Amino acid sequence: MNLANKRGLVVGIANDNSIAYGCANAFRAAGAELAITYLNAKAEPHVRPLAERLDSPIIVPCDVREDGQLEAVFERIEKDWGRLDFVLHSIAFAPKDDLQGRLVDCSQQGFAMAMDISCHSFIRMARLAEPLMKDGGCLQTVTFFGSARVVEDYNMMGPVKAALESSVRYLAAELGTKGIRVHALSPGPLKTRAASGIGRFDAMLDRARERAPERMLATIEDVGHVAAFLASDGARSLTGNVEYIDAGYHIMA
Numbered sequence: 334m335n336l337a338n339k340r341g342l343v344v345g346i347a348n349d350n351s352i353a354y355g356c357a358n359a360f361r362a363a364g365a366e367l368a369i370t371y372l373n374a375k376a377e378p379h380v381r382p383l384a385e386r387l388d389s390p391i392i393v394p395c396d397v398r399e400d401g402q403l404e405a406v407f408e409r410i411e412k413d414w415g416r417l418d419f420v421l422h423s424i425a426f427a428p429k430d431d432l433q434g435r436l437v438d439c440s441q442q443g444f445a446m447a448m449d450i451s452c453h454s455f456i457r458m459a460r461l462a463e464p465l466m467k468d469g470g471c472l473q474t475v476t477f478f479g480s481a482r483v484v485e486d487y488n489m490m491g492p493v494k495a496a497l498e499s500s501v502r503y504l505a506a507e508l509g510t511k512g513i514r515v516h517a518l519s520p521g522p523l524k525t526r527a528a529s530g531i532g533r534f535d536a537m538l539d540r541a542r543e544r545a546p547e548r549m550l551a552t553i554e555d556v557g558h559v560a561a562f563l564a565s566d567g568a569r570s571l572t573g574n575v576e577y578i579d580a581g582y583h584i585m586a
Contacts, residue, residue: 334561337364340414341564342406344370344395344458345423345475346380352475352523353423354383355553359561361387365418368410370395397424397454407461417465419564422458422474425451431489439489447489452497459504459515469512471564474501475556476517476575478583486533498575505573514572516563520551521579546581 341360345353346369357367368391371380377394384392391413395406410417431443455474462472479487480494498517505515522534522541542550556578562568563576577583 334359334363334558334565334567336360336418336561336565339365339418339564340368340410340416341365341419341421342368342370342410342417342458342462343421343423344406345421346371346383347376348379349383350553351423352518352520352553352556353421355555355557356421356423356473356518356560357383357387357557359554359557360419360421360564363561363565365561365564366390368393368406368414370406372396397450397457403454403457404461407465411465415465416467417462417470418468419471420458420462420473421560422455422472424454425475425490425493427451427489427493433486434488436489436492444489444493447493448496451490451493452500455497456500456504459508459513463508463511463513466511466513469569470514471568472504472508472513472515473560473563474517476501476519478519478521478577478579480519481583484537486537501575502573509572512569514563514568516572517575518556518560518563519575519577519579519583520556521545521582522550523553523556541579541582544582544585545579546584549580551578551580 343357367389369384369389371377395402397403427447428443431439476494479491501515501517522538559578
């Protein structure tokens with residue numbers, strides 16, 4: 334997992350319990366230089382110290398709902414670095430009322446917002462990263478088993494994550510000739526800030542722990558190790574995959 338001389342963008346750190354932070358730690362430990370984003374001014378005091386701990390030379394805001402902010406991130410990377418080797422997209426959102434209700438009752442506006450932030454933003458990042466990945470690269474996003482099976486209380490995010498995983502496959506096919514690989518990381522349930530909006534999430538954690546063959550839950554460090562490997566040259570023949578990091582939970586009926 335040697336990432337020396339590689340440069341990557343990490344989007345989605347909220348605090349030190351974030352999946353994105355677990356991945357960023359692993360990227361940095363493997364030798365990569367990182368650009369880190371934070372959502373807004375309210376989030377900056379929580380994210381900037383973590384980015385500074387990782388010696389990140391680029392620390393910038395990025396709210397994909399704000400016109401021009403995502404583009405500004407890639408413009409800064411092009412100006413300072415001139416290239417990019419990997420991207421981690423670890424953002425998702427759904428309005429609470431839509432997320433905690435039945436899928437059949439979700440609003441058009443809420444569903445569209447969840448798709449835009451959780452799925453289409455990854456496609457936008459792929460488009461912006463493509464010209465910077467001059468010697469190939471790796472795009473990674475974060476999904477969940479609820480995309481393929483009905484998971485109680487996951488509700489609207491199931492179809493949204495299914496769309497994200499399908500996008501991974503199509504992006505891998507479209508960008509493969511340029512040496513750009515695309516993956517979805519699929520941890521089991523993790524107690525992160527993003528997961529706090531899911532109803533009865535503690536019960537979901539308990540069910541996953543009981544049903545996983547290894548009788549344990551993955552950690553953000555576990556996810557980071559896999560992410561770092563996928564970004565490395567050692568994974569150059571892997572693309573278009575959903576990589577499960579869940580102690581085997583996904584194989585259980």
